Amino acid sequence: MISKLDESVSVSLAFDGVKKTIAPKVLIWKGRFYLIRKVGLHHKFRQGRTLFHVFSVASRTSFFRLVLNTDTLHWKLEGVSDNLAN
Amino acid sequence: MDLDFNSVNPQVMHVDINSCFATIEQQANPFLRGKPVAVAAYDSPRGCILAPSIEAKKYGVATGMRVIEGKKLCPALVILLPDPNKYRDVHLKLRKILAGYTNEFVAKSIDEFVLNLAGYPSVAELGMIGVARQIKQKIRKNIGDWITVSIGIAPNRFLAKVASNLKKPNGLEVIDKTNYLKVFAKLDVTDLCGIKKGYGSRLYCKGIYTARDFYNAPLWKLKSAFKSINSYYWYLRLRGFESDNVEFGRKSYGNSYALARPTVGEGANSVLAKLVEKMSYRLRSGGYCASGIHLTILFKNGRYWHKGVSFSEQLFATPQILKKTRMIFDMAPKIEIRNLAVSCFGLKSIGGLQLGLFNDLEKCFKLVLSVDAINKDFGAFTISSAQTLAAGNAVPDRIAFGGVKELEKIVF
Numbered sequence: 203m204i205s206k207l208d209e210s211v212s213v214s215l216a217f218d219g220v221k222k223t224i225a226p227k228v229l230i231w232k233g234r235f236y237l238i239r240k241v242g243l244h245h246k247f248r249q250g251r252t253l254f255h256v257f258s259v260a261s262r263t264s265f266f267r268l269v270l271n272t273d274t275l276h277w278k279l280e281g282v283s284d285n286l287a288n
Numbered sequence: 289m290d291l292d293f294n295s296v297n298p299q300v301m302h303v304d305i306n307s308c309f310a311t312i313e314q315q316a317n318p319f320l321r322g323k324p325v326a327v328a329a330y331d332s333p334r335g336c337i338l339a340p341s342i343e344a345k346k347y348g349v350a351t352g353m354r355v356i357e358g359k360k361l362c363p364a365l366v367i368l369l370p371d372p373n374k375y376r377d378v379h380l381k382l383r384k385i386l387a388g389y390t391n392e393f394v395a396k397s398i399d400e401f402v403l404n405l406a407g408y409p410s411v412a413e414l415g416m417i418g419v420a421r422q423i424k425q426k427i428r429k430n431i432g433d434w435i436t437v438s439i440g441i442a443p444n445r446f447l448a449k450v451a452s453n454l455k456k457p458n459g460l461e462v463i464d465k466t467n468y469l470k471v472f473a474k475l476d477v478t479d480l481c482g483i484k485k486g487y488g489s490r491l492y493c494k495g496i497y498t499a500r501d502f503y504n505a506p507l508w509k510l511k512s513a514f515k516s517i518n519s520y521y522w523y524l525r526l527r528g529f530e531s532d533n534v535e536f537g538r539k540s541y542g543n544s545y546a547l548a549r550p551t552v553g554e555g556a557n558s559v560l561a562k563l564v565e566k567m568s569y570r571l572r573s574g575g576y577c578a579s580g581i582h583l584t585i586l587f588k589n590g591r592y593w594h595k596g597v598s599f600s601e602q603l604f605a606t607p608q609i610l611k612k613t614r615m616i617f618d619m620a621p622k623i624e625i626r627n628l629a630v631s632c633f634g635l636k637s638i639g640g641l642q643l644g645l646f647n648d649l650e651k652c653f654k655l656v657l658s659v660d661a662i663n664k665d666f667g668a669f670t671i672s673s674a675q676t677l678a679a680g681n682a683v684p685d686r687i688a689f690g691g692v693k694e695l696e697k698i699v700f
Contacts, residue, residue: 204317204368240318242315242316242317242318242432243312243315243316243374243378243432245373245374245377245378246373246377247373247376247377249667250663250664250665250666250667250670251664251665251666252667256373256374258316258317260317260318260319265317265318265319267316283317283319284319
C-alpha cells in the first residue's frame with residue numbers, strides 16, 4: 203500500500219557528467235538514512251509555470267516518490283510503501 | 289473486381305505499449321514488478337479498472353471491470369490510482385524515440401503510435417525488423433527496462449495493428465504477402481479491430497466466420513453485409529491497401545465525471561460548474577469557441593437522459609457556457625444522478641468571433657483570456673467561480689481514451 207505524504211526531506215542528487223544522467227543517491231527522512239538503489243522512473247510535470255521533477259525510487263526495503271520543485275529547489279516526499287506492496 | 293493482396297514490402301509499423309498504465313506503474317515502483325497490479329479510476333469497490341498488468345490479466349482481470357470483480361478473480365490484486373502526468377511523460381519520451389525514425393507518425397492514443405517508414409533511411413539501413421528491434425532497445429534504455437511494446441509491421445495501418453495484437457507482451461510480428469492467409473485463418477472476424485457484435489452478426493449471416501473467409505468474400509457479398517461504403521474499405525484493408533490514412537479534426541470538447549454518491553439535481557451543480565470550467569478552458573486553449581452544448585446524465589436507476597442545444601451566439605466564456613448548460617440541466621428529470629457528461633460542439637476558430645452590437649464582447653473576451661493566462665501560470669482553478677468550490681477534488685486530471693491531440697502541445 204502506498205501511503206501519501208507531503209513532507210520536506212533531504213536528498214542528495216548526483217549528476218554523471220559522462221552518461222549525462224542524474225539520480226538521487228541518499229534520502230534522509232525522519233532522521234533515518236535510506237540508500238537509494240534503483241531509480242524506477244524519472245518524470246516531469248508542470249503545475250502552472252512551475253516545473254516539478256518526480257523520481258520514483260527504491261531503497262533495499264521501500265519505495266519512495268520524491269518530488270523536486272524547480273522554483274524553490276526543495277524536495278518533498280509524496281509517497282512511500284514497503285516492498286510487500288499490498 | 290478482383291484485387292490481390294498488396295505485394296509491396298510492408299513499411300507501416302504499429303507500436304503499442306503493453307498494459308500501458310500498469311506497466312508504467314511497475315516501472316516506477318520495482319516492488320510491484322511481477323505482481324498483479326491494476327490502475328483503476330477509483331480504489332473503491334465500484335471503481336472502474338482502467339489497465340490491468342500482464343500478471344493480472346492472467347487471472348482474468350480486464351479493463352472495464354469493477355475493482356470488486358477484479359479482487360474476486362485475484363485477491364492479491366494491487367489497486368493503484370492513475371497518475372496522468374507519469375503516463376504523459378512516458379508518451380512524450382516514446383514520441384521522441386519514434387521521431388528519430390520518421391516524420392510520418394501519428395499517436396493513435398496515449399499508448400499507440402503508427403509509423404510510416406516508406407522511403408526513410410533507417411529502413412534502408414536496418415530493415416523494418418531491425419528498426420523495430422532498435423526501438424524496443426531504446427525504450428528499455430531511455431524509458432525503462434520493464435516497459436515492453438508489441439510491434440506490428442504490415443503494408444497498411446489496419447494490418448499493422450492486427451499484427452501488433454498477434455503476440456502480447458513484447459511481440460514483433462509481420463503480416464505480408466507471404467503469410468496473410470495463414471494469419472487470417474487463425475482469427476475470428478470479431479478479433480479484428482472495428483468488427484464487434486453488430487458487424488460480426490452481419491458477417492456471420494453471410495457465412496463469414498474467420499478473417500480468412502472475410503478476405504475470400506467477393507465485394508458484392510461484403511456490400512450486401514455492410515450495405516455501405518464500409519464494404520469497400522474492408523475489402524481494401526484486408527488486402528493491405530490503405531483506407532485509414534485519415535486524420536479527423538477536432539469536432540467537440542467534453543468532460544465527464546462519475547459522482548462519488550448519487551445526488552439529486554441541485555447537489556450536482558458544483559460538479560457541473562467544475563466540468564464546464566475545465567471544458568471551456570480547454571476549448572479556449574484550443575483556439576475555439578462553440579455554438580452548441582450537449583449534456584448527458586446517467587441516473588442511479590440505470591436510465592440516462594441527454595439533450596443537445598444549438599445557440600445563435602458563439603460561446604467561449606465560462607459563465608456564458610455555464611448559464612446555457614444550467615438551462616439544459618434544468619430540463620432533466622429530478623432524480624438521483626450518478627454520472628454527468630458535458631460537451632460543446634459547433635466549433636469555430638476564436639479569431640473569427642462576431643462582435644455583438646449590444647454587449648461588450650471584446651471586453652469580456654479579454655477578461656476571460658486574462659483569467660486563463662493566470663490559471664496557466666499558477667495552476668488550474670487558481671481563479672475559478674465560487675460555485676466550483678463545493679466540488680472539492682471532483683473532476684480530477686484524467687487521460688482520455690483515444691485521441692491525444694492536447695498532449696502534442698505539452699512542452700517542458
